[in-house]
Amino acid sequence: MTVAVEHIATDQPPDDAKARDVDYGWQSGNRLELLENGEAYFPRVFEAMREAQREILLETFILFEDKVGHELKGILIEAAQRGVKVVVSLDGFGCGELSPAFLGELAEAGVLVQMFDPASKMLGIRTNWFRRLHRKIVVVDATVAFIGGINFSADHLGDFGPEAKQDYAVRVTGPAVADLHHFALAQSGRQVRTRRGWRRRQQRPSLWTTANEEGLVRLIYRDNVQHRDDIEEAYIHALSKAQKRVVIANAYFFPGYRLLREIRNAARRGVHVQLIMQGQPDVLLAKLAARMLYDYLLKDGVVIHEYCQRPLHGKVALVDDEWSTVGSSNLDPLSLSLNLEANVLIRDRAFNQQLYERLELLAREHCRTMPENRKPRLWLWRLTVGFLVFHVMRHFPVLTGWLPAHKPRLKPFESQAHDL
Structure with a gap:
């Protein structure tokens, strides 16, 4: 079985630069839920994915083949098999140890897997240290979004032991999810529709707001x-x-x-x-x-x-x-x-x-x-x-500034397809 995995190249500016380079403003009327550690985060994310009807967009720096990674893989495969569009963007350094078999199962089920800036090891050492895709974002059906610092790995759970990580994320529902969805879709290289509020502005919106409203959220990147x-x-x-x-x-x-x-x-x-x-x-x-x-x-x-x-x-x-x-x-x-x-x-x-x-x-x-x-x-x-x-x-x-800057764009990865 031949599995094609797309890679994000870093040598050319994106063709849809205007869609990617957007300043998002403040959105009011959102509902927010603080999620502390994997014990709170994974159940809420997995619940949303299991209920997905149309689309799952996922970006993460790290995905491991442990109990969390295997549970995620199963959920994404089930979603893809019932017709949900699933796009998974992984970092080439943080996810560099994923096996062809693991990625192959996802791809065979119809999950679009993308790897940001992969690089072959030199003398057994990964060399692509800098300018990583470090974001952790999940958007489901453009109605619920998760963002924070938690990767998909078992070391975010207390039972991992003394090395378990202390971390936080937030679950967002409301108008700001449209911005998170637009951003995740654009960064993954998918086709997006740009509304007036998403167009590139001559003057960026303020990072501060004095609006007397609750549930105000602004995406920055x-x-x-x-x-x-x-x-x-x-x-x-x-x-x-x-x-x-x-x-x-x-x-x-x-x-x-x-x-x-x-x-x-x-x-x-x-x-x-x-x-x-x-x-x-x-x-x-x-x-x-x-x-x-x-x-x-x-x-x-x-x-x-x-x-x-x-x-x-x-x-x-x-x-x-x-x-x-x-x-x-x-x-x-x-x-x-x-x-x-x-x-x-x-x-x-x-x-x-x-x-x-x-x-x-x-x-x-x-x-x-x-x-x-x-x-x-x-x-x-x-x-x-x-x-x-x-x-x-x-x-x-x-x-x-002396280091080469990444200007991400999607590039089909066919010549290095994995044969399983």
């Missing part, structure tokens, strides 16, 4: 063309408006100078700023890099917690009583300068309060708090290295 810094700008803008509280829970924290400065400035003007970071890292380098910034932030009153129960994988934040964001973007150079990412901005008091309560519980019961007046060992070495790292980080977006 990061690419390597027109939307290179939208997510970073959203954080900076929200922090500049903060008056009461800021809570940021982010797995890989090594932001640029402008974002660091806004965090520090918020604390300086009396805002209660809390950062929740990895204390039990899945990537040791990420923890070491984040700790280079502690002294800079602690001296101005930022409260830093390290989550120690299991690896933190979340990418969420809240400001004051209304503003929140949930998505795939870390606050590190990979997410802010290289990867393809997507977040939703949310203005909703109930959702903000629920997220705040969950993060406060995390900080209170499962974190250690860094002392304000801590005196680290080898302080002169740390000062020197910290200075160098800080300024390299400050200019990182310019440095990454």
